[in-house]
Amino acid sequence: MPATKPRIATTSLAGCFGCHMSLLDIDERILQLAELVDFDKSPIDDYKQFTQHCAVGLIEGGCCNEENVAVLRDFRTHCDVLVSIGDCATMGGIPALRNMVTIEECMQEAYVSGPSVYNPSGKVPDNPEVPLLLDKVYPAHEVVKIDYHLPGCPPPADTLFAALVALLSDEPIKLPYQLIKYD
Amino acid sequence: MSQTITLKIDGVEIKAQPGQKVIEAADAAGVYIPRLCHKPGLEPFGSCRLCTVLANGRPCSACTTPVVEGMVVENETESLQNFRKQIIEMLFVEGNHFCMFCEKSGNCELQAVAYRFGITAPTFPYQWPHREVDASHPDILIDHNRCILCGRCVRTSRDLDGKHVFDFVGRGCEKKIGVNADSRLADTNADISDQALDACPVGALLRKQTAYQTPIGQRLYDLEPIGSEIESTGNTN
Numbered sequence: 001m002p003a004t005k006p007r008i009a010t011t012s013l014a015g016c017f018g019c020h021m022s023l024l025d026i027d028e029r030i031l032q033l034a035e036l037v038d039f040d041k042s043p044i045d046d047y048k049q050f051t052q053h054c055a056v057g058l059i060e061g062g063c064c065n066e067e068n069v070a071v072l073r074d075f076r077t078h079c080d081v082l083v084s085i086g087d088c089a090t091m092g093g094i095p096a097l098r099n100m101v102t103i104e105e106c107m108q109e110a111y112v113s114g115p116s117v118y119n120p121s122g123k124v125p126d127n128p129e130v131p132l133l134l135d136k137v138y139p140a141h142e143v144v145k146i147d148y149h150l151p152g153c154p155p156p157a158d159t160l161f162a163a164l165v166a167l168l169s170d171e172p173i174k175l176p177y178q179l180i181k182y183d
Numbered sequence: 184m185s186q187t188i189t190l191k192i193d194g195v196e197i198k199a200q201p202g203q204k205v206i207e208a209a210d211a212a213g214v215y216i217p218r219l220c221h222k223p224g225l226e227p228f229g230s231c232r233l234c235t236v237l238a239n240g241r242p243c244s245a246c247t248t249p250v251v252e253g254m255v256v257e258n259e260t261e262s263l264q265n266f267r268k269q270i271i272e273m274l275f276v277e278g279n280h281f282c283m284f285c286e287k288s289g290n291c292e293l294q295a296v297a298y299r300f301g302i303t304a305p306t307f308p309y310q311w312p313h314r315e316v317d318a319s320h321p322d323i324l325i326d327h328n329r330c331i332l333c334g335r336c337v338r339t340s341r342d343l344d345g346k347h348v349f350d351f352v353g354r355g356c357e358k359k360i361g362v363n364a365d366s367r368l369a370d371t372n373a374d375i376s377d378q379a380l381d382a383c384p385v386g387a388l389l390r391k392q393t394a395y396q397t398p399i400g401q402r403l404y405d406l407e408p409i410g411s412e413i414e415s416t417g418n419t420n
């Protein structure tokens with residue numbers, strides 16, 4: 001086994017895991033990918049921490065809380081190249097719909113007055129275990145430097161695969177028109 | 184009198200008719216100049232500046248500038264393309280454009296120019312302005328989050344529908360589309376058959392109950408970039 005396979009890390013911040021599902025949608029090409037890379041910190045192998053420096057980090061989701069920011073900074077430190085995948089990472093996505101209301105209104109709706117809320121205490125959770133929300137949801141590139149963006153909700157499996165193969169073989173990412181879409 | 188005018192766009196000679204605007208002559212010759220507020224059949228407006236070209240070295244909007252004999256037009260230069268890219272990016276961050284659930288996605292001209300320019304994420308910070316949705320009318324809705332203030336609905340309603348349902352109100356970042364009633368679209372004489380509804384390049388002005396009818400892959404800009412319809416029909420003579 002070649003000891004020098006590049007390593008790749010992935011994470012889902014304020015996202016829905018849809019981009020990771022799309023990555024799995026590359027089907028049997030995942031074997032090809034496994035030939036090319038070793039996975040480090042990622043929900044795919046369930047490594048919770050970085051074990052080594054990585055060539056590529058894939059970021060799904062933007063930052064909605066302080067934990068997202070910490071993880072994203074950790075990725076920036078441990079990866080040569082960071083790629084934002086999906087609309088949540090590139091523009092905030094559905095979580096960013098709360099950016100048009102104040103955080104108080106948002107918490108009120110979610111925990112107190114929303115139509116499906118059952119919360120007799122009428123209190124908004126305030127536990128040090130729960131990461132603090134940021135004032136807004138930020139796309140990843142507004143928090144750390146991001147090298148490439150692959151929009152889409154989610155980006156098609158073909159987009160992710162083509163971009164990864166290009167990155168791992170040191171080619172420029174040149175995607176056909178049909179593969180860059182915002183929906 | 185129908186003498187022909189000759190001008191050059193990016194070094195290629197094209198013929199034009201007197202009175203034509205640069206963008207019209209370019210369209211007829213199969214040269215695409217990016218645009219958003221321009222729509223054939225409407226009075227030129229010149230507000231989005233996406234069609235900015237250099238005409239004899241001076242920046243001007245191709246949709247409002249008349250052709251002149253011997254004019255030298257620069258269109259696809261790197262600096263103009265970068266400038267246009269920034270305009271598109273600004274339109275994205277200045278509104279709230281959630282393409283992933285927008286009814287207009289795939290058929291939206293703003294999204295389509297962004298695709299054509301290969302924009303994957305804007306370089307400017309998002310503004311997240313607070314904007315309203317007016318869904319009061321039984322058949323039509325206005326989502327101000329998506330409006331790019333191109334004025335195409337204003338001109339269409341006024342000049343083609345003869346109604347003047349829409350106009351601009353407010354200034355600066357407060358500027359928005361207002362309706363010809365105290366507050367709501369429902370109180371105007373806007374009608375589902377108004378041509379103004381087809382004029383909107385984005386998903387700001389929509390007919391209700393018509394969303395998501397075209398499958399992904401068959402929408403206007405799924406496979407071919409905006410402008411390719413112009414580039415494929417024109418004859419560069």
Ligand code: SF4
Pocket residue numbers: 329330331332333334335336337360382383384385387388
């Ligand atoms: S509603 Fe549509 S057509 Fe009217 S100004 Fe806004 S973007 Fe333009």
Ligand code: FES
Pocket residue numbers: 217218219220221228229230231232233234235244245246247
């Ligand atoms: S298309 Fe010419 S300024 Fe908008």
